[in-house]
Amino acid sequence: MAALLRRLGKGSTAALLGGAFHGDSRFRGGRTTRGAVAAVSGGIAFLCAWSAPLTCHLEEEKQEASEKVALNPDKWTEFKLIETARVSQNSHLFRFTFDSDAKLGLNVASCILTRAPLGEDAEGKKKYVVRPYTPISDIELKGYFDLLVKVYPEGKMGQYIAELKPGDVLEVKGPVEKFRYTPNMKKHIGMIAGGTGITPMLQIINEIIKNTDDNTQVSLLYGNVSPDDILLKGKLDQIAATHPNIKIFYTVDNPSTGWRGGVGYISKDMVLKGLPAPGEDTMILVCGPPGMMKHVSGEKAKDWTQGELSGLLKEAGFTEAMVYKF
Numbered sequence: 001m002a003a004l005l006r007r008l009g010k011g012s013t014a015a016l017l018g019g020a021f022h023g024d025s026r027f028r029g030g031r032t033t034r035g036a037v038a039a040v041s042g043g044i045a046f047l048c049a050w051s052a053p054l055t056c057h058l059e060e061e062k063q064e065a066s067e068k069v070a071l072n073p074d075k076w077t078e079f080k081l082i083e084t085a086r087v088s089q090n091s092h093l094f095r096f097t098f099d100s101d102a103k104l105g106l107n108v109a110s111c112i113l114t115r116a117p118l119g120e121d122a123e124g125k126k127k128y129v130v131r132p133y134t135p136i137s138d139i140e141l142k143g144y145f146d147l148l149v150k151v152y153p154e155g156k157m158g159q160y161i162a163e164l165k166p167g168d169v170l171e172v173k174g175p176v177e178k179f180r181y182t183p184n185m186k187k188h189i190g191m192i193a194g195g196t197g198i199t200p201m202l203q204i205i206n207e208i209i210k211n212t213d214d215n216t217q218v219s220l221l222y223g224n225v226s227p228d229d230i231l232l233k234g235k236l237d238q239i240a241a242t243h244p245n246i247k248i249f250y251t252v253d254n255p256s257t258g259w260r261g262g263v264g265y266i267s268k269d270m271v272l273k274g275l276p277a278p279g280e281d282t283m284i285l286v287c288g289p290p291g292m293m294k295h296v297s298g299e300k301a302k303d304w305t306q307g308e309l310s311g312l313l314k315e316a317g318f319t320e321a322m323v324y325k326f
């Protein structure tokens, strides 16, 4: 855990890599080639996962099909917490272990379900709170996975996870597939994320940058309350700086002195300038708190289907087929 944990432990990931932008341009990638992310040494292994090279061969795929997976979609399975790290004032990384010969068993992009005991009902039967989370560690990793969890003061699951001590277990079930990403499925993917809504975007970006045959362009608009709330900003900056196809624009409600990103909620101007134009080769992915979803794309329907498209994306000319709400 060495260096990164110590740095994460200081609180703000904004400190990791300095400013979001390089020069005046809103979106500008870096100069070096893909795969250069490997430079991070030590630290929590989700970072190592970001750097793992991957060559997709049919042979490997066949082999993978028979590999052991830790998750069971029909049964709650216990995963042991081994390490934690603070990422921002209210968000933390949690690493859980399982059989070192097994993969977790996720596709990109998918999430897991967690549950925590919540007293008993009138008949004395155990009640549970169930919440989805999106692992941000590489799906190919064996033996462990990492969750980035925002802990709300009144949040039932967040508080439960935050109180777990190394050695304690969390009950998990899954995977729950959300959006099936395949390499080069679209020329340009736009992403709008708010707060921990970054987690499925990280899964997809990781999948893109580790595959040298994947030429997908990504433009991410990432909204947060303040610069210190930007989760994993150091890592995101590093990805943008080393992968010309990944562009990131941050916007915050409460900018600090010298802030060079956007200010305020995601706006129509940001959508028009920062995302690819509507078209057959374009997909926009949205994930964030209900208020942001409503403003940007309209919320999902009550039955968790995609619901009607509205908000900024509709105004900008996107159709329902071009937008996916996590």
Ligand SMILES: Cc1cc2nc3c(=O)[nH]c(=O)nc-3n(C[C@H](O)[C@H](O)[C@H](O)COP(=O)(O)OP(=O)(O)OC[C@H]3O[C@@H](n4cnc5c(N)ncnc54)[C@H](O)[C@@H]3O)c2cc1C
Pocket: 111, 129, 131, 132, 133, 134, 135, 148, 149, 150, 151, 152, 153, 154, 155, 156, 157, 158, 159, 178, 196, 199, 288, 289, 290, 326
């Ligand atoms: C597909 C999917 C993947 C997700 N992945 C992640 C992830 O990787 N990491 C992560 O931290 N969360 C993720 N979430 C959100 C997560 O499932 C919980 O909803 C969240 O952690 C709050 O749960 P809780 O039980 O702690 O709070 P709750 O008990 O549900 O809420 C208590 C109070 O917390 C506040 N609150 C709760 N949620 C929000 C919110 N989104 N915005 C603002 N205030 C809120 C409200 O004041 C609320 O009254 C994901 C959600 C979905 C649907």
